[in-house]
Amino acid sequence: MSIITRFAPSPTGFLHLGHAFSAWTAWRRARDAGGRFLLRLEDIDPSRCRPEFAAAILEDLTWLGIDWDGPIRVQSAHLDDYAADLERLRARGLLYPCFCSRADIQRSTVAAAPHGPDGGPLYPGICRDLSDAERAARADQPHAWRLDMARALIPGLTFEEEGEGVIPADPARFGDVVLARKDTPTSYHLCVTHDDALRGVTLVTRGEDLKPATHLHRLLQALLGWPTPVYAHHRLLTDASGRRLAKRDLALTLREMRAAGVTAEEVRRRLEVAIDPPPE
Numbered sequence: 001m002s003i004i005t006r007f008a009p010s011p012t013g014f015l016h017l018g019h020a021f022s023a024w025t026a027w028r029r030a031r032d033a034g035g036r037f038l039l040r041l042e043d044i045d046p047s048r049c050r051p052e053f054a055a056a057i058l059e060d061l062t063w064l065g066i067d068w069d070g071p072i073r074v075q076s077a078h079l080d081d082y083a084a085d086l087e088r089l090r091a092r093g094l095l096y097p098c099f100c101s102r103a104d105i106q107r108s109t110v111a112a113a114p115h116g117p118d119g120g121p122l123y124p125g126i127c128r129d130l131s132d133a134e135r136a137a138r139a140d141q142p143h144a145w146r147l148d149m150a151r152a153l154i155p156g157l158t159f160e161e162e163g164e165g166v167i168p169a170d171p172a173r174f175g176d177v178v179l180a181r182k183d184t185p186t187s188y189h190l191c192v193t194h195d196d197a198l199r200g201v202t203l204v205t206r207g208e209d210l211k212p213a214t215h216l217h218r219l220l221q222a223l224l225g226w227p228t229p230v231y232a233h234h235r236l237l238t239d240a241s242g243r244r245l246a247k248r249d250l251a252l253t254l255r256e257m258r259a260a261g262v263t264a265e266e267v268r269r270r271l272e273v274a275i276d277p278p279p280e
Contacts, residue, residue: 003035005203007061007068008192010042011053014253015060017270018207018237024271025234026205027066038199039068043076044184044191060254064264073199075191082186085194085224086145086179094152094223095179097135097143098127114175117212122175145180152223159218161211162232171219173212193217197226208233237274 007023009015015023030037041057043049054074061068075082089095100123109121116122128148130138149172157169179187192213196204204214211233221228257267 003030003033003203004038004199004201005030005035005205006038006040006196006199006201007066008040008042008195008206009057010045010048011050011057012045012048013053014056014255016253017257017267020060020064020254020267021237021271021274022205022207022234023061023066024064024268025275027068028275029203029205029232035203036069037067038070038073038201040073040195040199041075042188042191043074044079044186044188046076047183049076056255063254063258064267070199073195075195079185081198082180082190082194085190086186088224089147089152089179090145092223094148095145096128096130096148096176097139098123098146098176098178099138099141099143100126116174116177117215123177125176128176142182144178144182146176147179149174149176152219154219154222157218157222159214159228160230161214162230169215169218171216174216177216189213189216189220193220193224193226196229197221197224202229203232204229205232205234207236209236234275 005026007026009019009023027037029035039061041054043054058072086095104126105121105123108124108126114122123146127146153172157171158166159169161167177187177189179190181187195201211231214231214233218228220226254267258264
């Protein structure tokens with residue numbers, strides 16, 4: 001079976017070389033195998049995503065020589081799809097409303113509390129055991145929707161990671177994760193798993209910083225009856241100091257490189273070397 005993979009940036013800034021590496025890795029995997037390469041814009045955060053960044057992503061990819069198959073999936077245009085997923089989980093009693101602010105959670109978390117994959121303390125369950133009456137009385141207040149991990153867990157789940165084989169999934173490490181935020185009616189985790197299933201993605205290529213999320217994604221796939229792709233998490237490009245390239249650190253963007261006279265061919269050569277570095 002031919003592979004289907006994808007590149008799924010968030011239009012919160014201009015693409016830098018690290019994004020190009022991720023896109024080129026996925027694109028080359030698809031093209032070398034005669035497969036399909038899909039493009040998705042993960043723009044569910046209205047406070048950070050901008051149309052000009054979305055347009056720039058398409059421009060930069062085209063400049064690099066990266067093409068894609070089929071229509072571009074724009075997540076903000078499909079919020080009803082994710083709402084339906086939430087309703088399915090809610091109907092099974094696997095979600096509960098959470099009215100806590102960050103300050104509430106910080107006040108209720110001791111320093112020795114377990115921490116999740118992102119380094120933050122796991123949610124202490126403040127709203128998990130509210131009565132139906134209490135929830136109804138607060139229904140008009142802003143709230144997130146959390147997965148009740150204890151109820152949702154499915155023993156024996158695994159996923160396949162290229163180069164490592166079959167790995168036992170451990171979604172409990174996330175605790176009662178948020179699947180819909182107060183300010184956004186969905187979450188990264190839900191959208192990613194929904195869209196990969198919808199478009200038949202068979203190989204997820206993405207940065208190794210997202211590898212821990214695979215454990216949670218595997219659980220969502222099982223709960224919602226979606227297939228499980230193979231995963232291939234590539235290394236992250238770093239700057240001269242060894243720090244990963246990131247938007248927040250103002251990593252040099254492709255647009256800045258282009259303005260400085262760097263050609264697309266030069267960037268592609270750098271990406272090829274990064275994918276297949278010469279032996280030391």
